[in-house]
Amino acid sequence: xxxxxISKLPKxxxxxxxxxxxxxxxxxxxPWGKAMMWIFLLSDTFIFSCFLISLMTARASxxxxxxxxxEVFGLTVFGTSVPLLLxxxxxxxxxxxxxxxxxxVKYGYExxxxxxxxxxxxxxxxxxxxxxxxxxxWSKLIFHDGVRPWGNPFGAEQFGAFFFMVxxxxxxxxxxxxxxxFIFARKVFRGDFETGRRGYFTSMKSDYEAxxxxxxxxxxxxxxxxxxxxxxxxx
Amino acid sequence: MSDExxxxxxxxxxxxxxxxSYAPTAETVPAKxxxxxxxxxxxxxxxxxxFSQDAKVIGVQYALTATAIGFIGxxxxxxxxxxxxxxxxxxxxxPATYYQSVTMHGMIxxxxxxxxxxxxxxxxxxxxxxxxxxxxxxxxxNMVSYWMFLIAVLVLIASFFVPGGPTGAGWxxxxxxxxxxxxxxxxxxxxxxLISLSLFVIGFTMxxxxxxxxxxQARTRGMTLMRMPLTIWGIFTATVLxxxxxxxxxxxxxxxxxDNLLGTSFFMPEIFSMGEKLEYGGGSPxxxxxxxxxxxxxxxxxxxxxxxxxxxxxxxxxxxxxxxxYRMMVWAIVIIGALSFIVWAHHMxxxxxxxxxxxxxxxTTLIIAVPTAIKVYNWVLTxxxxxxxxxxxxLFSLGFIVTFVNGGITGLFLGNVIIDVPLSDTxxxxxxxxxxxxxxxxMVVFGAIYHWYPLITGRHLNQTLGKIHFWVTFVxxxxxxxxxxxxxxxxxxxxxxxxxxxxxxxxGVGLNQFITVAALIVGFTQFLFLYNIFTSxxxxxxxxxxxxxxxxxxxxxxxxxxxxxxxGKELPVVYRWPYDFSVPxxxxxxxxxxxxxxQVPTAKxxxx
Numbered sequence: 001x002x003x004x005x006i007s008k009l010p011k012x013x014x015x016x017x018x019x020x021x022x023x024x025x026x027x028x029x030x031p032w033g034k035a036m037m038w039i040f041l042l043s044d045t046f047i048f049s050c051f052l053i054s055l056m057t058a059r060a061s062x063x064x065x066x067x068x069x070x071e072v073f074g075l076t077v078f079g080t081s082v083p084l085l086l087x088x089x090x091x092x093x094x095x096x097x098x099x100x101x102x103x104x105v106k107y108g109y110e111x112x113x114x115x116x117x118x119x120x121x122x123x124x125x126x127x128x129x130x131x132x133x134x135x136x137x138w139s140k141l142i143f144h145d146g147v148r149p150w151g152n153p154f155g156a157e158q159f160g161a162f163f164f165m166v167x168x169x170x171x172x173x174x175x176x177x178x179x180x181x182f183i184f185a186r187k188v189f190r191g192d193f194e195t196g197r198r199g200y201f202t203s204m205k206s207d208y209e210a211x212x213x214x215x216x217x218x219x220x221x222x223x224x225x226x227x228x229x230x231x232x233x234x235x
Numbered sequence: 236m237s238d239e240x241x242x243x244x245x246x247x248x249x250x251x252x253x254x255x256s257y258a259p260t261a262e263t264v265p266a267k268x269x270x271x272x273x274x275x276x277x278x279x280x281x282x283x284x285x286f287s288q289d290a291k292v293i294g295v296q297y298a299l300t301a302t303a304i305g306f307i308g309x310x311x312x313x314x315x316x317x318x319x320x321x322x323x324x325x326x327x328x329x330p331a332t333y334y335q336s337v338t339m340h341g342m343i344x345x346x347x348x349x350x351x352x353x354x355x356x357x358x359x360x361x362x363x364x365x366x367x368x369x370x371x372x373x374x375x376x377n378m379v380s381y382w383m384f385l386i387a388v389l390v391l392i393a394s395f396f397v398p399g400g401p402t403g404a405g406w407x408x409x410x411x412x413x414x415x416x417x418x419x420x421x422x423x424x425x426x427x428x429l430i431s432l433s434l435f436v437i438g439f440t441m442x443x444x445x446x447x448x449x450x451x452q453a454r455t456r457g458m459t460l461m462r463m464p465l466t467i468w469g470i471f472t473a474t475v476l477x478x479x480x481x482x483x484x485x486x487x488x489x490x491x492x493x494d495n496l497l498g499t500s501f502f503m504p505e506i507f508s509m510g511e512k513l514e515y516g517g518g519s520p521x522x523x524x525x526x527x528x529x530x531x532x533x534x535x536x537x538x539x540x541x542x543x544x545x546x547x548x549x550x551x552x553x554x555x556x557x558x559x560x561y562r563m564m565v566w567a568i569v570i571i572g573a574l575s576f577i578v579w580a581h582h583m584x585x586x587x588x589x590x591x592x593x594x595x596x597x598x599t600t601l602i603i604a605v606p607t608a609i610k611v612y613n614w615v616l617t618x619x620x621x622x623x624x625x626x627x628x629x630l631f632s633l634g635f636i637v638t639f640v641n642g643g644i645t646g647l648f649l650g651n652v653i654i655d656v657p658l659s660d661t662x663x664x665x666x667x668x669x670x671x672x673x674x675x676x677x678m679v680v681f682g683a684i685y686h687w688y689p690l691i692t693g694r695h696l697n698q699t700l701g702k703i704h705f706w707v708t709f710v711x712x713x714x715x716x717x718x719x720x721x722x723x724x725x726x727x728x729x730x731x732x733x734x735x736x737x738x739x740x741x742x743g744v745g746l747n748q749f750i751t752v753a754a755l756i757v758g759f760t761q762f763l764f765l766y767n768i769f770t771s772x773x774x775x776x777x778x779x780x781x782x783x784x785x786x787x788x789x790x791x792x793x794x795x796x797x798x799x800x801x802x803g804k805e806l807p808v809v810y811r812w813p814y815d816f817s818v819p820x821x822x823x824x825x826x827x828x829x830x831x832x833x834q835v836p837t838a839k840x841x842x843x
Binding site: 021 | 265267268269273275372373440443444447448452453454455456457458461479481482483485486487489490497498499500501514516517518519522526529
């Protein structure tokens with residue numbers, strides 16, 4: 001987007017610093033909201049990293065065997081037990097919703113109001129399905145298998161504690177995302193970005209960049225899920 | 236939020252008018268890159284002064300709230316000192332009260348006073364003004380940030396009134412003792428503390444995103460990063476640290492809350508209490524220490540870096556000389572910030588670490604002394620042959636340098652494993668960190684308040700009271716903390732409620748009484764300062780525009796004190812750094828940042 005003459009930069013690391021520290025904006029052509037979301041996600045990454053590193057230390061230091069994920073998270077379908085079936089479906093749904101989100105962003109920038117809105121709704125439904133399946137998984141673990149935050153029949157008691165805390169924290173992120181997806185789908189259908197209607201709280205105008213910013217958040221939540229998936233279900 | 240399409244047009248214009256380069260030269264400054272910020276214009280009293288979205292008002296709100304809770308922290312320290320100086324004299328001080336005072340004093344001072352005051356208070360007030368923005372980039376989020384902070388403070392205060400009182404676990408809140416019976420406040424106090432901290436982190440994140448993005452993306456024309464006042468560099472880097480360090484505290488708080496309320500065992504090992512085996516088992520208390528100090532050490536620099544930045548500006552302005560080694564100062568701030576993330580376990584030398592771990596963390600800790608020492612040299616060299624005006628901000632700045640060097644040098648002692656182990660948990664540690672992150676940053680806070688008070692209110696603080704405030708605080712701080720180093724050397728452990736007839740204390744009894752008297756006097760002087768702030772608000776001597784003859788943008792707003800929108804119709808254009816004092820060849824004593832080179836033809840051009 002930026003039409004500046006890069007050839008005038010000094011060479012090497014000095015040029016890098018020159019570029020970064022240049023006039024008015026460090027990230028050329030990046031709107032405020034987008035830059036903010038990136039920095040927020042960096043901060044949020046630290047939160048999830050702390051959770052997962054804590055999980056690793058608990059797992060590395062436990063003297064009681066850690067429960068075997070494939071069995072704990074298996075589902076019995078028509079008499080055969082399939083390991084990780086539910087999780088595979090959940091992951092598929094969430095990753096797919098990232099795809100629909102990306103399409104929504106594309107239609108947003110094309111100012112295709114209808115399709116943008118519908119793909120936002122599709123994304124939100126994907127998120128809802130994910131949260132619903134997570135609720136099913138939780139209830140199965142709690143009521144059927146007897147897993148509690150303070151103990152479980154399979155092994156180390158930290159298993160349940162970390163599982164409910166980390167997936168709960170991630171599920172909260174997904175739920176917040178779903179709420180915002182519905183809010184913005186409504187805004188798109190109503191044409192707020194075309195008419196310049198002001199936000200209820202901020203009393204500021206907004207535009208389709210907001211959809212991309214929302215998309216950043218949504219992709220981040222999906223990416224985090226990949227790590228949670230790896231650490232809880234595959235390890 | 237800016238519109239993509241208008242932006243393209245603006246940039247096309249920029250490319251035409253500024254010869255294709257996007258770095259400002261001495262005379263030309265590239266055209267505007269983004270359209271003017273759309274501001275929220277408050278109409279009523281409530282939206283103007285209470286639920287305000289104006290960063291200046293929010294900054295003052297932050298500062299007043301932080302000061303209010305800070306004075307509670309001060310009074311708590313009196314309780315501790317009375318007990319230590321005159322044990323068995325005051326019936327209202329039992330062991331529980333003592334530990335609760337210690338804990339709440341520590342937490343309040345570090346987080347709710349210093350962090351909130353530097354970043355929320357000075358950050359909000361100064362960032363938009365100093366980088367030439369009309370406001371923070373997300374005023375609404377900024378407002379919510381303050382109200383979250385206020386709720387966090389109220390929850391903290393509420394913990395004084397619940398059954399069992401506030402937590403007495405020590406400000407580090409180490410489990411398992413923090414949540415087990417026997418520790419004061421293990422019923423409700425600790426939960427409220429953890430909730431309050433979590434709320435603080437959430438509120439801070441909202442504010443912090445604002446500060447970072449305003450500095451990175453919303454500067455005025457010509458304001459490159461290397462033309463920003465060091466104040467902004469300090470606050471900016473500290474905010475980045477906070478955004479990356481607070482998550483660890485947040486996670487630790489959530490996990491401990493769950494341990495407490497839900498019976499999980501994240502931090503709780505197998506443990507006996509009152510002869511009975513508890514339900515807990517298998518958790519790691521050391522994990523909490525790692526999480527806490529991964530936050531806790533950057534926190535030291537979250538408080539120190541804004542102080543470094545602000546004091547650089549105070550020294551430069553009041554010594555009428557440019558800051559020595561500006562680029563070096565910026566790099567030192569950034570390097571200190573980066574290093575602060577890999578030193579945390581030097582708080583845990585006695586927790587039982589692998590010795591190689593200690594070796595690593597001692598090395599990184601001592602490396603931090605290098606950029607820090609560069610900064611101290613640069614402050615001294617800025618003063619060297621400067622035209623030093625002994626104004627109150629200058630006095631406090633000088634006090635800061637001396638105190639910081641003192642506290643820094645004892646830090647070298649404690650950074651070494653072999654010296655730290657015998658000194659661990661003694662009063663030497665207490666003296667060290669009070670010098671380096673208590674008194675030193677507070678000196679800057681005071682200096683900064685005397686410096687910027689005229690900007691905020693249009694009036695000066697009372698100078699006589701100010702001088703008394705400085706001298707009593709400065710001398711008193713040394714009267715309090717110098718003897719503590721000695722107490723530490725003879726082995727007096729910290730956090731003990733009473734030493735009884737311990738042989739340690741044969742030579743320490745009189746010292747403790749002396750420290751207590753000094754602490755009471757210094758504390759009283761802070762109330763004098765508070766009195767000064769409130770009376771000068773309407774009775775103080777009127778300040779003329781730019782009373783300190785500073786160059787940075789906040790003093791050159793069309794309205795003085797600055798009003799809503801900060802800069803009137805047109806945003807200023809910046810042609811130089813803020814340190815053009817006594818420029819060779821110029822007939823002006825100082826050249827503000829928004830003066831074009833053509834207006835001062837004889838002055839040597841600045842090349843930063």
